[in-house]
Amino acid sequence: MVVAKSTNQNNHDNKLDVYVRWRPLSGSELTEGRINQQSIAVNHASPSLCISVDSQIPGNTRPWRSPPAFKAILGHQNDNADVYETIVAPAIPRILKGSSCSFFAYGHSGSGKTHTIVGYDYEDGSQLGLCLAASQKLFSALESIGSDGTEDEYARLGIGFSLFELRKNTAFDLLNGRKECHVREGADGKTHIRGQTEMLDGGKVRVHPLTQRACWTFDALREELKQSLSMRAVGSSSIHDQSSRTHAVLKLEVINRRLMEAREAVVERESELVPVGKRATDISIEEQMKGLMKSAEGAWVPNPGYQINQQRIDMAEAEKARYEARVASAEEHVKDVLSSDQVGCLGGKMVFVDLAGAEYQAEKGGQASVMKRQTPQERQEGRQINTDLLALKEVIRAWSTRQTRIPFRLSPLTMVLREHFAGTGNGTSTMIVTVSPAKSQYPATLNSLKYGSLVGMTSS
Structure with a gap:
């Protein structure tokens, strides 16, 4: 050589x-x-x-x-x-x-x-x-x-x-x-x-x-x-x-099987979050749009005949937060698996x-x-x-x-x-x-x- x-x-x-x-x-x-x-x-x-x-x-x-x-x-x-x-x-x-x-x-x-x-x-x-x-x-x-x-x-x-x-x-x-x-x-x-x-x-x-x-x-x-x-x-x-x-x-x-399963759990939690997050976004947009109306001049102004249902928005956001916490918990578990490795590789x-x-x-x-x-x-x-x-x-x-x-x-x-x-x-x-x-x-x-x-x- x-x-x-x-x-x-x-x-x-x-x-x-x-x-x-x-x-x-x-x-x-x-x-x-x-x-x-x-x-x-x-x-x-x-x-x-x-x-x-x-x-x-x-x-x-x-x-x-x-x-x-x-x-x-x-x-x-x-x-x-x-x-x-x-x-x-x-x-x-x-x-x-x-x-x-x-x-x-x-x-x-x-x-x-x-x-x-x-x-x-x-x-x-x-x-x-x-x-x-x-x-x-x-x-x-x-x-x-x-x-x-x-x-x-x-x-x-x-x-x-x-x-x-x-x-x-x-x-x-x-x-x-x-x-x-x-x-x-x-x-x-x-x-x-x-x-x-x-x-x-x-x-x-x-x-x-x-x-x-x-x-x-x-x-x-x-x-x-x-x-x-x-x-x-x-x-x-x-x-x-x-x-x-x-x-x-x-x-x-x-890798080991424990690490692979922990990462698969993250993907699963993320898939569960998607519809919940979309619903929270849809509800917020829906309520905000109901709270607006077009004026005679064609501009968007507050709708006096509708009061935004903030409680509905807050409930959807709270549900979204719970699912986000589940994702974060799954991600933390991945870190725990990596940090608990006795060999270090x-x-x-x-x-x-x-x-x-x-x-x-x-x-x-x-x-x-x-x-x-x-x-x-x-x-x-x-x-x-x-x-x-x-x-x-x-x-x-x-x-x-x-x-x-x-x-x-x-x-x-x-x-x-x-x-x-x-x-x-x-x-x-x-x-x-x-x-x-x-x-x-x-x-x-x-x-x-x-x-x-x-x-x-x-x-x-």
Whole structure:
């Protein structure tokens, strides 16, 4: 295993580490040659690595050199197992203490993001994507924790698995038949992904949350992942015809049956509140409207012939308050379950984000990216993808420098990632910049490295 790595071991809150992964040349790229690049260690207060890349633009012999922004650089000889050991393995102990860690794969189309995060071989241990390798390690650790002879099935630890993709402004639940979901900001200031609405008996309205599947073995999770990923959308990019055109967000959370049932109770209490809250609103509006009338001039004025029934309004509001209290009690129970965990790992999360490929249509110096035939819709999606990635950079910039206002509302992508930035706590956030060494992809590779170096410098 050969990994260029900095010696910086300092960690602090709101820090995002940036790594670079060079993929191998494909068979068709061998004849065109490899971009010359080298890693350079820089000695200063917070040691990091620079990358120097030889120019591929005719007439320009000056290499581009990044600022000292990267924590480690993995070469084409490093397989997924090496990437896991370097980047993800150090986070496992934090997850087992209840922390949250997030990992973003950024790069142009065809640079190896999906291979890194998800992998294409679900059996070969050295080729497992980071999410599967992490879940395998977590299951092994959870089995060791649970081998204390306890017979309480409700306390048995497993992994809650959820997976959705973002396409334009809509989320799609890949564990629920790719059902369309809505990204909304709630009254609590948090971003919620709401699924389908179901009408129940008694006027109840259940708004389904994003599906979280409880998995109790690694094999079960791997099978769920394989089936759900088959529904992910692909299309033509500026590099190839089968590019991921969505941002995929995969979350692993340490759960048990007691926690799952407590959360289901919250959804049930919320469904009971909906008709009661609607009735209270309807009664208030009805009484207020009866207390008004139109004057001869057409203006709304108080109706002297009707006295607003405030008692009726108050009774409806009191009933609403009782149901709101039931919701609050259910939410408190969830917190109690989490806080009563003797081991301390319940609720620990790992979030893996396979970002859609960045689009680079033309570069300075007259060199253009390889263009495939794209439909107008695919070109529009490419623009939206770049908008999302620019918004992500701005959020990381504000978050890392501890600004009072972080622009999460810039795009649906940054809205849904809000929880994972805000909830990192003493965990970590990591960006993996995947790049191609092929000379024909030099413009896109250079842009990816520039993006990564800006993020790395901002958060260092």
